[in-house]
Amino acid sequence: MNWILTPFKIIGSFAHTFVRELGRMACFLATSFFWVVFPPYLLRRIVRQINFIGVKTTLVIVLTGSFTGMVLALQTYYALVKFGAETSLGPVVSLSLIRELGPVISALMVTGRAGSALTAEIGIMRISEQIDALDAMALNPYKYLIIPNLLAGIISLPLLNAIFVVVGVWGGYAVGVGLTGVSSGTYFGGIRDFVSAKDILEGLYKSLSFGMLITWISCYKGYFTGYGAEGVSKATTQAVVLSSVTILIWDYFMTSILLT
Amino acid sequence: MIEVVDLYKSFNGHEVLRGINLKVEEGQTMALIGGSGKGKSVLLKHIIGLVKPDRGKILINNQDIGKLRGRLLKQLKERCGIVFQGGALFDSLTVYDNIAFPLREKTRMKESQIQDTVLAELARVGLSGAENKYPAEISGGMKKRVALARCLVMKPEIVLFDEPTTGLDPLIAKAIHKLIRDCQKSLNFTALMVTHEIPAIFSLVDCVAMLYNGKIIASGTPEEIETSKDPVIHQFVHGELEGPISIQ
Numbered sequence: 001m002n003w004i005l006t007p008f009k010i011i012g013s014f015a016h017t018f019v020r021e022l023g024r025m026a027c028f029l030a031t032s033f034f035w036v037v038f039p040p041y042l043l044r045r046i047v048r049q050i051n052f053i054g055v056k057t058t059l060v061i062v063l064t065g066s067f068t069g070m071v072l073a074l075q076t077y078y079a080l081v082k083f084g085a086e087t088s089l090g091p092v093v094s095l096s097l098i099r100e101l102g103p104v105i106s107a108l109m110v111t112g113r114a115g116s117a118l119t120a121e122i123g124i125m126r127i128s129e130q131i132d133a134l135d136a137m138a139l140n141p142y143k144y145l146i147i148p149n150l151l152a153g154i155i156s157l158p159l160l161n162a163i164f165v166v167v168g169v170w171g172g173y174a175v176g177v178g179l180t181g182v183s184s185g186t187y188f189g190g191i192r193d194f195v196s197a198k199d200i201l202e203g204l205y206k207s208l209s210f211g212m213l214i215t216w217i218s219c220y221k222g223y224f225t226g227y228g229a230e231g232v233s234k235a236t237t238q239a240v241v242l243s244s245v246t247i248l249i250w251d252y253f254m255t256s257i258l259l260t
Numbered sequence: 261m262i263e264v265v266d267l268y269k270s271f272n273g274h275e276v277l278r279g280i281n282l283k284v285e286e287g288q289t290m291a292l293i294g295g296s297g298k299g300k301s302v303l304l305k306h307i308i309g310l311v312k313p314d315r316g317k318i319l320i321n322n323q324d325i326g327k328l329r330g331r332l333l334k335q336l337k338e339r340c341g342i343v344f345q346g347g348a349l350f351d352s353l354t355v356y357d358n359i360a361f362p363l364r365e366k367t368r369m370k371e372s373q374i375q376d377t378v379l380a381e382l383a384r385v386g387l388s389g390a391e392n393k394y395p396a397e398i399s400g401g402m403k404k405r406v407a408l409a410r411c412l413v414m415k416p417e418i419v420l421f422d423e424p425t426t427g428l429d430p431l432i433a434k435a436i437h438k439l440i441r442d443c444q445k446s447l448n449f450t451a452l453m454v455t456h457e458i459p460a461i462f463s464l465v466d467c468v469a470m471l472y473n474g475k476i477i478a479s480g481t482p483e484e485i486e487t488s489k490d491p492v493i494h495q496f497v498h499g500e501l502e503g504p505i506s507i508q
Contacts, residue, residue: 040365124351125350128346128348128351129344129345129346129348130348130349130350130351132305132310132344132348133342133344133348133349133350135309135310136308136309136310136337136340136341136342137337137338137361137362137365137366137414138333138334138335138337138338138366139362139365139366
């Protein structure tokens, strides 16, 4: 009889853990947003985290943005030329970047560079009792560690996304106009004709939500890290994997909602 | 005054504290002794409000911390300080900034006043000149002194010490003990110190309590504990391998 029940037990245990973890994460986010409205507002800490999450990721965003735009233009050109539609190169490259690739790739880059570092930093603070020390001083750890990161993520991601898209469009221009021979006027004229404010807003909504997702998951994993160096290492890996997977899943749902 | 009444705490079904009763009078220094991993640090974390008990009360100056919320709890916490086992210094801040941190965050002092206070506190713990170093650049003994300075800078009425001399050589340990005693005399705080420095600590404290099997099995003057006929206390205090305490 046991062999029949075992799979159900495993599924049940997995579902129980999943729901419990989801609930804890929701409580963590709700607590963070609850404390946002109360002083002190710690603006200097928010600016410092914008520098860490946003400014220090700019170079990576510029590099990935330019090469993404270039390869996109190259691939698209050879596909479009088969149908004699190479004049659509500008709109295809720019719409792909604005609506999809910009928000997603910039979020994945921030996860790799800043999300992992956030988890490791907060995790080390947890295991070395620095978070307890804050609490013992009657200072709210959410105010000092979580909220500045959440706000910095929400502010930084749309800006990084904008940089990614602009650099990507120019990367596409360099390949499309410089190498394949599409005219400059055709490239930018197409963009002007086909890209609407709605497309830009779609990218903005996505990057705003990704900014919150990355910092939420990274801070949560660091705040509730396991014991010792292994615990922090595990938490960091989980934060990167969970953030990356959640970005792609959430992107699908956002796209479905925004396209309807 | 610290008073713990019938305190219980379990973690994942494992009962760590099983009805703790403890009282530290105002201005006294008490040493809390007991085996490693038996709940002494957990008890300290209850007293400072970092861990919530399953059952029981903790009274700080006759106020039940379990019943306090919001600003009242914050005010009570501000009157207490803790020196963690590893120091718990903020590793991204210098020694100076670590000590200045509570002053900057909790008071409206001007930067010049903060500077004077921090430098005076550093001089008190014998670390003048180390203000620009980071925690990673200083020794274990220095970290404990910085942690003590950061705790005392807010002039707490109650200070909890979690193994303040663990991992230090005997001379440094003795110097830290003397420093704690001197600070206690000059600031007149109530102190509860978790320690394994037996019998060295007996000459520095007013009373000693022993935690065993999740309960305080004895509390009294250092002489009473040292000369106790209770086989558990005798074995622990004299470090004997044979006796009722099983070594795992």
